[in-house]
Amino acid sequence: MCDYRSGIPSLPAIVWRRQSDETEPVMKAFAYEIYAALGRAIACSAFMFITVFCAVGEELSFALPESNDGLPGEGPIRRYEWFQNLWVSRRARWADTAEADRGATIFLGDSIMQGWGESLAPAFPGLRVVNRGISGDTSRGVLIRLEQDVLSLDPAAIILLIGTNDLEERASPEVIAANVSLILKAVADFSPTLPVVLCDVMPSSSTMNRPAGQIQQVNALLAELAGDYQNVIPFDTFSLFADDEGNAKPAEFPDLLHPNETAYLKWAEALRPVLSALDLPQK
Numbered sequence: 001m002c003d004y005r006s007g008i009p010s011l012p013a014i015v016w017r018r019q020s021d022e023t024e025p026v027m028k029a030f031a032y033e034i035y036a037a038l039g040r041a042i043a044c045s046a047f048m049f050i051t052v053f054c055a056v057g058e059e060l061s062f063a064l065p066e067s068n069d070g071l072p073g074e075g076p077i078r079r080y081e082w083f084q085n086l087w088v089s090r091r092a093r094w095a096d097t098a099e100a101d102r103g104a105t106i107f108l109g110d111s112i113m114q115g116w117g118e119s120l121a122p123a124f125p126g127l128r129v130v131n132r133g134i135s136g137d138t139s140r141g142v143l144i145r146l147e148q149d150v151l152s153l154d155p156a157a158i159i160l161l162i163g164t165n166d167l168e169e170r171a172s173p174e175v176i177a178a179n180v181s182l183i184l185k186a187v188a189d190f191s192p193t194l195p196v197v198l199c200d201v202m203p204s205s206s207t208m209n210r211p212a213g214q215i216q217q218v219n220a221l222l223a224e225l226a227g228d229y230q231n232v233i234p235f236d237t238f239s240l241f242a243d244d245e246g247n248a249k250p251a252e253f254p255d256l257l258h259p260n261e262t263a264y265l266k267w268a269e270a271l272r273p274v275l276s277a278l279d280l281p282q283k
Contacts, residue, residue, distance in 0.1 A: 062087070062088045062091040062092050062095070062148075063084065063087070063088050064077065064079065064084055064087055064144075065144075071140070071144060072140075072143055072144065072182060073139070073140040073143045073144070073178070073179040073182055074140065074175055074178060074179065075138065075139065075140050075166055075169070075171040075175040075176065075178075075179060076138050076140065076165075076166060076169035076170075076171055077138060077140050077141055077144070078136050078137070078138060078141065078165070078169070080136070082136075083135075083136040083137075086134060086135060086136065087134055087137075087141075090114075090134055091134075091145065091148070091149060094132065094149060097130075098152070098153060101130045101153050102153050102154055103128065103153070103154055103155065103156055103281060104128040104129060104130045104153065104155060104156060104281075105124075105127055105128060105129045105130075105155065105156050105157045105158075105159065105275065105280055106129075106130055106131075106132050106150050106153065106155045106157070106158050106159070107120060107129060107130070107131050107132065107133060107159045107161075108132045108133065108142060108146075108149075108150055108158055108159065108160050108161075108162070109132075109133045109137070109142070109160060109161040109162045109199075110133060110134065110135060110136060110137040110138075110161070110162060110164065110165055111133065111134075111135035111136060111137075111165075111258060112133070112161055112164070112202065112258060112259060113131060113132070113133025113159075113161055114131065114133035114134060114135045115133070115135075115258055115259065115264075116131060116133070116264055117131070119261070119264060123264065123265070123268035123272075124268065124271075124272065124275065126282045126283055127275065127280060127282060127283070128156070128280075128281060128282070128283050130153075132149050132150055136165060137162065137165065138162070138163075138165050138166045138169065138171070138179075139162045139163055139166050139171075139175075139176050139179035139180055139183070140166075140179050142160075142162050142179075142183060143179050143182050143183050143186070146183055146186055146187075147186070151186070151187070151190045155194065156195075156280045156281050157194070157195040157196070157197065157275070157278055157280055158187065158194065158195070158196045158197070159197045159199065159271070159275075160180075160183070160196055160197065160198055160199060161199035161201075161202070161237065162180065162183075162201075163176045163180070163201040163218050163222075164201050164202065164204060164210055164215075164257070166179075167201075167209065167210045167211075167214055167215070167218070168208070168209045168210060173214060173217040173218040173221055174221065176218050176221075177218065177221035177222060177224075177225060180198075180222060180225060181225050184196060184198070184225060184228075184229055184232055187231070188229055188231060191231075192230070192231060193231055194231055195231055195232075195233060195278050195280075196229070196231055196232045196233065197233045197235050197271070197274060197275070198222060198225070198226050198232050198233065198234050198235060199235045199237040200218075200219040200222060200234075200235065200236050200237045200238040200239075201215045201218050201219055201222075201237075201238065202215075202237050202238060202241055202248070202253075202259070203215060203238055203241050203242035203243070203246055203247055203248040203253075204247070204248050204253070204256055204257050205247050205248055205256040205257075206247075207256065208255075208256050208257050210257070212242070212245060212246030212247055213246075215238065215246070216238070216246060219238050222234070233274060235270075235271070235274060237267065240266065240267065240270055241253070241259075241263060241266075252266070
């Protein structure tokens with residue numbers, strides 16, 4: 001404001017201008033802090049979004065395909081929620097140890113392999129072993145994940161046991177054998193000298209939807225497949241555990257499906273000479 005008659009600023013105008021001059025640097029600094037804080041917030045949000053996006057993307061890369069269309073093999077692929085969650089979690093965890101696991105002897109299969117757990121390494125002292133078993137898996141499931149979970153590690157040898165869950169899902173012995181054949185072919189294509197110890201499907205029980213007759217049919221077909229490859233070593237894990245009727249013994253398989261500690265020790269004792277003859281890399 002000013003005196004319109006003299007053009008001289010009035011006292012209130014002088015005071016306001018002085019206050020504005022004094023507060024302008026403060027306001028500029030305040031505005032700078034606001035913009036800086038906003039920038040940090042945007043950057044943090046972007047980082048969190050990228051982190052979450054990458055984590056989700058990584059999980060998706062290990063997830064089961066939504067449909068069976070275009071997948072190799074035939075027969076059942078389990079899609080129960082618990083199985084899909086386990087499939088993703090175990091495979092994502094393995095990705096974190098892939099470099100350390102490179103060149104090891106790989107135990108591949110379903111819950112019987114997974115169940116060996118922490119006692120696997122002590123069962124084979126001096127040998128570098130890793131477990132690639134997923135509870136509930138089928139022969140087709142193993143075929144699907146073979147490249148990413150196993151062959152990418154350039155393993156020294158593969159111990160394969162698979163097929164019992166296929167029977168529970170009503171797959172025929174021929175379907176199981178066909179999937180195992182594709183697994184063996186993929187291994188041979190990767191390296192024709194890579195040893196594969198092909199274990200027979202273990203005995204179970206008709207009460208578990210795994211009758212002895214069907215298991216023996218599968219194992220007969222597996223024996224034929226083993227003869228087609230010089231790198232495949234058949235291993236009789238059926239006779240090792242079956243009773244006189246071809247069923248699992250409750251003393252070794254309390255639920256008539258999964259081995260207990262006694263059975264795992266027996267299996268390891270029978271398997272150690274086979275692996276020793278292969279002259280595999282030590283720790």
